[in-house]
Amino acid sequence: MRFEGTLARRYIFSQKRHSLLTVCSITIAVAMMAMIFILVQTMFASERTHIINTEMPFHTVLLSEKVIPESLLDELRASPAIADCGYFEPDQYYTPEKPGRYVEYSPMKSVYNYYLAYKKYSEEELAALSDPGSAESRELRMQSGSSVIRVPEKGAKPVYINYAFRLKEGMMEPYSVVTDAINNAGLSGEIHQLRNDELIIFDYIGMDGKFSMAMMFTLVFVLVVLFAMALRMVIDTAFEISSRERERQFGVLQSIGATKKQIVRIITREGLQLSVIGVPLGLCLGIGFAYLTYRVVLSTKVIYWTWGEHGMDDVIFKVGAGGLITAAITGLGWVLLSAYGTGLRMVKKKAPIEAVRASQSKIRKVKKHSVFGLLFGWVGALAARNVRRSKKRYVVTILSLAVSVTLVATVSYAADSYRRIATAAVSEFGAVTGVECQMMIEGYADSIGKDAGKQLEKELSDTGYFKSARVLYGVYGGEKLSRVDNPEDIPEAAKAQADENYSLPEMGGMYYFIYLNEEDYNNYFDGEPQISYQELTQSRRYVLITGKQLPAPETLPIHDNRLTVALSAIVPLSDERRAEKVAEWEAQQEEKRKAAEAEGEEYEPEADGPHFFTSFVGWDAEKKQPIEADGEIVNKAFTAEIAGQQSKKSTLFTEYGITFLVSTVDVYMENEMLTSLQHAEYTFALDFKDDDSYSAALEWIKTHPRYQYEEHEDYYSMVRQIETGTAAVDLTIRVLSLLISMIAAVSMINVISTGILNRRSELAGMQSVGMTRRQQLGLVLCECVQFVIGGIVLALVFTMGAVFAMRKLVNAVGLPELADQLGLTYTKPLPVIGIAAVCAFAVAVIAALLPLGRMQREPIVESLRGFD
Amino acid sequence: MELLKMEHLTKIYGKGENEVRALDDVSFTVPKGQMLAIIGPSGSGKSTLLHIIGAVDRPTSGKVYLNGEDVFARKDEQLAIFRRREVGLIYQFYNLIPVLTAEENMTLPMIMDGKKPEKAAVDKMLDQMGLLQRRNHLPSQLSGGQQQRVSIARALFNMPSVILADEPTGNLDSKNSREIMELLRQLNHDFGQTMLIITHDENIALLCDRVIAIEDGRILRDELTGRASRTEEQAEEGEDNAV
Numbered sequence A: 001m002r003f004e005g006t007l008a009r010r011y012i013f014s015q016k017r018h019s020l021l022t023v024c025s026i027t028i029a030v031a032m033m034a035m036i037f038i039l040v041q042t043m044f045a046s047e048r049t050h051i052i053n054t055e056m057p058f059h060t061v062l063l064s065e066k067v068i069p070e071s072l073l074d075e076l077r078a079s080p081a082i083a084d085c086g087y088f089e090p091d092q093y094y095t096p097e098k099p100g101r102y103v104e105y106s107p108m109k110s111v112y113n114y115y116l117a118y119k120k121y122s123e124e125e126l127a128a129l130s131d132p133g134s135a136e137s138r139e140l141r142m143q144s145g146s147s148v149i150r151v152p153e154k155g156a157k158p159v160y161i162n163y164a165f166r167l168k169e170g171m172m173e174p175y176s177v178v179t180d181a182i183n184n185a186g187l188s189g190e191i192h193q194l195r196n197d198e199l200i201i202f203d204y205i206g207m208d209g210k211f212s213m214a215m216m217f218t219l220v221f222v223l224v225v226l227f228a229m230a231l232r233m234v235i236d237t238a239f240e241i242s243s244r245e246r247e248r249q250f251g252v253l254q255s256i257g258a259t260k261k262q263i264v265r266i267i268t269r270e271g272l273q274l275s276v277i278g279v280p281l282g283l284c285l286g287i288g289f290a291y292l293t294y295r296v297v298l299s300t301k302v303i304y305w306t307w308g309e310h311g312m313d314d315v316i317f318k319v320g321a322g323g324l325i326t327a328a329i330t331g332l333g334w335v336l337l338s339a340y341g342t343g344l345r346m347v348k349k350k351a352p353i354e355a356v357r358a359s360q361s362k363i364r365k366v367k368k369h370s371v372f373g374l375l376f377g378w379v380g381a382l383a384a385r386n387v388r389r390s391k392k393r394y395v396v397t398i399l400s401l402a403v404s405v406t407l408v409a410t411v412s413y414a415a416d417s418y419r420r421i422a423t424a425a426v427s428e429f430g431a432v433t434g435v436e437c438q439m440m441i442e443g444y445a446d447s448i449g450k451d452a453g454k455q456l457e458k459e460l461s462d463t464g465y466f467k468s469a470r471v472l473y474g475v476y477g478g479e480k481l482s483r484v485d486n487p488e489d490i491p492e493a494a495k496a497q498a499d500e501n502y503s504l505p506e507m508g509g510m511y512y513f514i515y516l517n518e519e520d521y522n523n524y525f526d527g528e529p530q531i532s533y534q535e536l537t538q539s540r541r542y543v544l545i546t547g548k549q550l551p552a553p554e555t556l557p558i559h560d561n562r563l564t565v566a567l568s569a570i571v572p573l574s575d576e577r578r579a580e581k582v583a584e585w586e587a588q589q590e591e592k593r594k595a596a597e598a599e600g601e602e603y604e605p606e607a608d609g610p611h612f613f614t615s616f617v618g619w620d621a622e623k624k625q626p627i628e629a630d631g632e633i634v635n636k637a638f639t640a641e642i643a644g645q646q647s648k649k650s651t652l653f654t655e656y657g658i659t660f661l662v663s664t665v666d667v668y669m670e671n672e673m674l675t676s677l678q679h680a681e682y683t684f685a686l687d688f689k690d691d692d693s694y695s696a697a698l699e700w701i702k703t704h705p706r707y708q709y710e711e712h713e714d715y716y717s718m719v720r721q722i723e724t725g726t727a728a729v730d731l732t733i734r735v736l737s738l739l740i741s742m743i744a745a746v747s748m749i750n751v752i753s754t755g756i757l758n759r760r761s762e763l764a765g766m767q768s769v770g771m772t773r774r775q776q777l778g779l780v781l782c783e784c785v786q787f788v789i790g791g792i793v794l795a796l797v798f799t800m801g802a803v804f805a806m807r808k809l810v811n812a813v814g815l816p817e818l819a820d821q822l823g824l825t826y827t828k829p830l831p832v833i834g835i836a837a838v839c840a841f842a843v844a845v846i847a848a849l850l851p852l853g854r855m856q857r858e859p860i861v862e863s864l865r866g867f868d
Numbered sequence B: 001m002e003l004l005k006m007e008h009l010t011k012i013y014g015k016g017e018n019e020v021r022a023l024d025d026v027s028f029t030v031p032k033g034q035m036l037a038i039i040g041p042s043g044s045g046k047s048t049l050l051h052i053i054g055a056v057d058r059p060t061s062g063k064v065y066l067n068g069e070d071v072f073a074r075k076d077e078q079l080a081i082f083r084r085r086e087v088g089l090i091y092q093f094y095n096l097i098p099v100l101t102a103e104e105n106m107t108l109p110m111i112m113d114g115k116k117p118e119k120a121a122v123d124k125m126l127d128q129m130g131l132l133q134r135r136n137h138l139p140s141q142l143s144g145g146q147q148q149r150v151s152i153a154r155a156l157f158n159m160p161s162v163i164l165a166d167e168p169t170g171n172l173d174s175k176n177s178r179e180i181m182e183l184l185r186q187l188n189h190d191f192g193q194t195m196l197i198i199t200h201d202e203n204i205a206l207l208c209d210r211v212i213a214i215e216d217g218r219i220l221r222d223e224l225t226g227r228a229s230r231t232e233e234q235a236e237e238g239e240d241n242a243v
Helices: A002-014 A016-054 A070-078 A107-118 A123-129 A135-142 A174-184 A197-202 A206-245 A247-255 A260-299 A302-307 A321-347 A352-359 A371-387 A391-427 A429-433 A450-462 A478-482 A492-502 A518-524 A533-539 A575-598 A651-656 A665-670 A691-702 A715-758 A760-768 A773-812 A816-821 A830-857 A860-864 B046-053 B076-086 B102-112 B119-129 B144-157 B174-191 B202-206 B228-242
Strands: A060-064 A082-088 A092-094 A102-104 A161-167 A192-195 A439-445 A466-474 A510-516 A542-545 A562-566 A637-646 A658-664 A680-688 A707-709 B002-013 B020-031 B035-039 B061-066 B087-090 B162-166 B194-199 B210-215 B218-224
Touching: A002 A016, A002 A260, A016 A197, A016 A206, A016 A260, A016 A321, A016 A715, A060 A174, A070 A082, A070 A174, A082 A174, A161 A174, A174 A192, A197 A206, A206 A260, A206 A321, A206 A391, A206 A715, A247 A260, A247 A321, A260 A321, A260 A715, A371 A773, A391 A715, A391 A773, A391 A830, A439 A450, A439 A715, A450 A466, A450 A680, A510 A518, A518 A533, A518 A658, A533 A637, A533 A658, A680 A691, A691 A707, A691 A715, A715 A760, A715 A773, A715 A830, A760 A773, A760 A830, A760 A860, A760 B076, A773 A816, A773 A830, A773 B076, A860 B046, B002 B046, B002 B194, B020 B046, B020 B061, B020 B194, B020 B218, B035 B046, B035 B174, B035 B202, B046 B162, B046 B194, B076 B087, B076 B102, B087 B144, B102 B119, B102 B144, B119 B144, B144 B162, B144 B174, B162 B174, B174 B194, B194 B202
Parallel strands: A510 A658, A542 A637, B035 B194, B035 B210, B087 B162, B162 B194
Antiparallel strands: A060 A161, A060 A192, A082 A161, A092 A102, A439 A680, A439 A707, A466 A680, A542 A658, A562 A637, B002 B020, B002 B061, B210 B218
């Protein structure tokens, strides 16, 4: 064994260039693997941190106004499904996810903050939350949205009594253990359970977690395997080349008594010794590459636009020992396999004397005439023969080049298609969505009238964050005032009375006012209104949208084109009515639970409900006063003068029989009938100066309660997300292309440079019979060109085949237009392939010229002696 | 007529303690048409001397003149052309290009020179070397003796001023060795080629006109053999044949 190690070491030092090349190959391969593992770990760790910071650091949380019985908690603590259970009332709660620091956390505070931030409720209503016993607090808590948990602001007081649980990974459905225990204790109505689904997945908990993570890891595994195969080829080539060179020496060793096993062991030990340098170096390089990628990703703002400003803190560069060990083991595995395989090939069915004679190539046949011979004379002909003297090497080189170029071309192609779609989505965003601003926000004014809107407009403009801030349209409270949100909530008596006196019987009996600005007005009537906007404004009347042709005038309660309607403010339901609805909802839930239990199914309590809606209030024409219905009426009679009628189908009409009265904003604004309203609502169209002004403006809007920000109306962010998504895809493609190119480049450098070095004495022989340096240079350049042409032609065939297959596929699924949208043309990949060809040629030339130059600087006699 | 002139040739490898003096102030001349054997033990410097004369290595000091011209006054590019046109090198291990056929190997120096070999000349040379039936064979398809013949043919085909053979029979059996030496002798006789042959074999050396013995980089002995008297005559005949 000792002599094998010694020989291996001697070979390493005697063949410095080959050893260096092999170490480089191992280093690159291990670096790539380490980089992939680190990036995957970083991605997973960052995602998990983001979930913890935006959701909560627990798998499930129980919320209850009352103290949860100790018996239930004991049962849960003893359960094999529960890893950890804690009561937390204080402001500070320590979590293992944030070692060394305390995280303030309280779901109730989060709920509070959520409502405060999103203005779901007024300050008064929020104050009501602090009294958990009140009916209003309960209603608020049970409404949708309360399940959104955010890390609260410092200093906020907890309201609820909370228990947090961390679940164990082992069981298939640990979450249901908690639910079952609550149900069994008969506390399902009193304890509200929040579930952190994403954290459950990331912690491999339950069936869902295991399945989802298995899917993710499968994708990663496929990627890793693809790279592993490519990198294995690089290492394999390095060993093959360096060992082939010593074939003769191995023959000599065999001839003096070394067994085949010993020869294999020499090569394997050599591989292991080179790994001692290559693997740690690869790991360091991999960490460096990964960190560089991480910094690039951070600098692209992809995270900012995906996770928001605070999301940037969630991105953690994670270098896990597991990933590094796997990369190192994979690298070592490759080295051993490659070295062992090469060793076996060296001694396979070969008599020692055959190996001893191996200094001369075993070329038995050459192609005498070649295109290169015709083009470049004897130099071209010689190059053509040299390139093909080892078919295996030639095939491996052009195949690896072709596969790499095809991969780069294909991924670039995919990225380009995605970019086209994304660019179209961005450029046509306004046209498709009908949105011509970057953000729409609601603004409330304490008084109504044009001036109020103007004042808010000015306030927004004065912030300096906006390129433009304008009132887009003003429902000015009017829509809310008259809107019938849910006809079912209208008491039957009120509805009947309203139907009898003020409605169009055949149309369902309810009115819906729409106040439009000029642009919207014209759009509403598809540019052909029955009466112009200006005319309607001047007449101060309304257009009646009936949904169908009106019946005979005498059957209508419209006299002289006048329609008397009622106006009302939004009023919440009375306490009695609300209590009634809560009771109804709870009864329904109980019924559902029982039904589920009866069928042996698991009952999942509905987090959303009960719902309360504002009511429609009619107008009593005889008494000249509003109809008293649920809630307080603060209204006056209003006679709408009909300026025109128009049939227009609408969902509201067909489903609810709602009739529209369309008028202009100006009429609404000037209507004295509305002066009694307490506030008006405006919709503002905003355009930002730049990204910085957007961030600052968003902060400003969120801290000014009179404005309401809705994520779905933040088109700036949407567009940015599309753009940054495209940038992220671009970046990924670039990194991927770089990795593929590096693998191809290393492989090519290995093959070409060692090809030159192996022919060192042969080239020196040519020099000795009079070949000039220039002629040698021409020879190796011709060889490089042939490698590149072979690889590129093959890549063209592969790529065209891929395009052909894609076109066929697109046609087969009946979406031929998709081919155009994706840009599936045969000419599209050509530029990428062209660039790849130039780069490949440059790499080939460098790979050839470096050893050639070095060789040419040495005395011919030295080179003639070869490696012996 | 003096063809080659070596003046105080010294070749030193390594430095300091590792310094090896392969050639130590070697001077001699070689007349045109002479067949000279250089003998000496292993490491005596004979191969180094041959490589320097063939311009594949440079001396540490001293000069080599061919036809009165300083060989190493040339630049690298010119030196390659010099090797191509003026020198024919024959190696012990042939150093043939494995991807070229016997004929292509033979004509390679001329092709490198941008000249097209005449078919008649090629056929004549191949015939003379006994390679006519092997002209399209690759080196791997030839025996050692045949490969050496190709190597000799390559050295000779461009009609260089001098042929340098580094143990041309070192890798051959006695039959092939004898044949190769007879061939070289014949060529020397027919074409009047000046030849420098390195050998271990005293018998082979005795087939030459002159023998120089080298040891430790110095000329130990320089003497003419019985064949030397015919050198001038052969040279004249060789010139006639070449023409």
